[in-house]
Amino acid sequence: MLLPTLSEPYGPGGGDLPDAVTVAGRSCSREQLAGAAGAVAGRIAGAGAVAVRAEASLETVAAVVGGLLAGVPVVPLPPDSGPAERDHILRDSGAELLLAAKGSEPEAPGAASVPVDLTERADWTAPEPGPDTTALILYTSGTTGAPKGALIPRGAVAADLDALAEAWEWTPQDTLVHGLPLFHVHGLVLGVLGALRVGSRLVHTGRPTPEAYAAAGGSLYFGVPTVWGRVVRDAAAARALAGARLLVSGSAPLPAPVFRDLAALTGHRPAERYGMTETLITVSTRARGDRRPGCVGTPLPGIRTRVAAEEGADIGELQLTGPTLFSGYLGRPEATAAAYTEDGWFRTGDIAAVEPDGTHRIVGRASTDLIKTGGYRVGAGEVENALLDHPAVHEAAVVGAPHDDLGQQIVAYVVAEGVTEADLTAFVATHLSTHKRPRRVVFLAALPRNAMGKPQKKLLPPL
Incomplete structure (x- = not known):
């Protein structure tokens, strides 16, 4: 029963x-x-x-x-x-x-x-x-x-x-x-x-x-x-x-x-x-x-x-x-x-x-979070966790964007205060391998999410 x-x-x-x-x-x-x-x-x-x-x-x-x-x-x-x-x-x-x-x-x-x-x-x-x-x-x-x-x-x-x-x-x-x-x-x-x-x-x-x-x-x-x-x-x-x-x-x-x-x-x-x-x-x-x-x-x-x-x-x-x-x-x-x-x-x-x-x-x-950059395979989740370890970062979503040289570059969308793109890139590089650092950081007021609170990466603004 x-x-x-x-x-x-x-x-x-x-x-x-x-x-x-x-x-x-x-x-x-x-x-x-x-x-x-x-x-x-x-x-x-x-x-x-x-x-x-x-x-x-x-x-x-x-x-x-x-x-x-x-x-x-x-x-x-x-x-x-x-x-x-x-x-x-x-x-x-x-x-x-x-x-x-x-x-x-x-x-x-x-x-x-x-x-x-x-x-x-x-x-x-x-x-x-x-x-x-x-x-x-x-x-x-x-x-x-x-x-x-x-x-x-x-x-x-x-x-x-x-x-x-x-x-x-x-x-x-x-x-x-x-x-x-x-x-x-x-x-x-x-x-x-x-x-x-x-x-x-x-x-x-x-x-x-x-x-x-x-x-x-x-x-x-x-x-x-x-x-x-x-x-x-x-x-x-x-x-x-x-x-x-x-x-x-x-x-x-x-x-x-x-x-x-x-x-x-x-x-x-x-x-x-x-x-x-x-x-x-x-x-x-x-x-x-x-x-x-x-x-x-x-x-x-x-x-x-x-x-x-x-x-x-x-x-x-x-x-x-x-x-x-x-x-x-x-x-x-x-x-x-x-x-x-x-x-x-x-x-x-x-x-x-x-x-x-x-x-x-x-x-x-696989469709959004497996990033192939410069011959490396990088999971977006570990980069997101590294960013969230920074006290100024409240939300983070990481994606791969097309790049002429690397194939894909790591792009981070973050909700943060009082921190710069260079600060966050350097912070990630000290926590993870250097090739896992974001090449671009985009600051947003909030991440798009669904009813369950999942970030909707396909709704992130294009570069």
């Missing part, structure tokens, strides 16, 4: 707490959630797919759980998506219905609106769908064209959450706290379905502010680097997390200075992990393992990895295989085939290095 704790209201959590699930200040018990989700399941049973307006609300949780109970693929829809993006996702996914909180049902051409009411109650007793059944259709960011729908099977979700529960020693006695969007793997699969599968209490803060994290009193916290960067800038909020058991960071590399500041202020070295929409989480540091800046740990149980590096190089594309992978891209067999090597390994498109003890480091994306 994908969500066993819903059928055990007085089960492994030691009792069905009235605030077992809290989202943006509103709470319900697992029994209440199961009843509302059962009502949703009854309304949507037999649909080909349903979209859920994935705002931070209890109704979103009930809608997603209702879809999973009914065995209907759930399509999380970003609540701030524009008409073009929304229409593409609805049309491409074939979603016949759009679920949203009662009284806030948005117009959706081609899909009928269905209200979700937390006061409704219904039992759902249909057989559990098989592990190969699609649980979620998650749309990628669309950086290389229109977003593609990744088909995530139920078995992959279950395998991933069980592996993470083991790696992080996640139990029903935990209280998970986060404030991440509910239309991504991190916020929805890990941050909601993970808590419901394990049986731990869930507190979604609505927005991931330092104050909200500090007040939540959790034992397990999820955040992205942007969130953790804000937390360490609020020393009082950071110190309030000292009573937690584990802090987890993901969705983008955690800058080394933020890692060190978190450790100093909270007493916890954060656990970093690695994953993608198509693979869920595949590599992670462990609750009791070594955790060091820039490292995302070792493969989870059942996952095998390899680095496809050119001869003589110590970094290359990370490829993997295992039980957490997606079933393919909806309606795009060519794109699905292109995502795999000839011998069946998934091509992540990320550049990685594996240390002698098996620990993985993610250097960046």
Whole structure:
């Protein structure tokens, strides 16, 4: 069963707490959630797919759980998506219905609106769908064209959450706290379905502010680097997390200075992990393992990895295989085939290095973060971390730009105060090999970022 704790209201959590699930200040018990989700399941049973307006609300949780109970693929829809993006996702996914909180049902051409009411109650007793059944259709960011729908099977979700529960020693006695969007793997699969599968209490803060994290009193916290960067800038909020058991960071590399500041202020070295929409989480540091800046740990149980590096190089594309992978891209067999090597390994498109003890480091994306300059292969991530070690630098993004002599030159876009281009170039040269220093430094007021806080390098201004 994908969500066993819903059928055990007085089960492994030691009792069905009235605030077992809290989202943006509103709470319900697992029994209440199961009843509302059962009502949703009854309304949507037999649909080909349903979209859920994935705002931070209890109704979103009930809608997603209702879809999973009914065995209907759930399509999380970003609540701030524009008409073009929304229409593409609805049309491409074939979603016949759009679920949203009662009284806030948005117009959706081609899909009928269905209200979700937390006061409704219904039992759902249909057989559990098989592990190969699609649980979620998650749309990628669309950086290389229109977003593609990744088909995530139920078995992959279950395998991933069980592996993470083991790696992080996640139990029903935990209280998970986060404030991440509910239309991504991190916020929805890990941050909601993970808590419901394990049986731990869930507190979604609505927005991931330092104050909200500090007040939540959790034992397990999820955040992205942007969130953790804000937390360490609020020393009082950071110190309030000292009573937690584990802090987890993901969705983008955690800058080394933020890692060190978190450790100093909270007493916890954060656990970093690695994953993608198509693979869920595949590599992670462990609750009791070594955790060091820039490292995302070792493969989870059942996952095998390899680095496809050119001869003589110590970094290359990370490829993997295992039980957490997606079933393919909806309606795009060519794109699905292109995502795999000839011998069946998934091509992540990320550049990685594996240390002698098996620990993985993610250097960046092959398309934007592997820089070939003067015969050297340089990972943008290590240059970014070196820049962020400078006290005047608040944000940094490094790319390769065409160069007549070098092939590519290293260009750094930074948000900084009281420092010059020459200062930063010299600073990096004292931290890394000389050939890794930026040849150009561009100062910006802010880096372009997406909803998860990831820098969007393709939106950086041209030179």
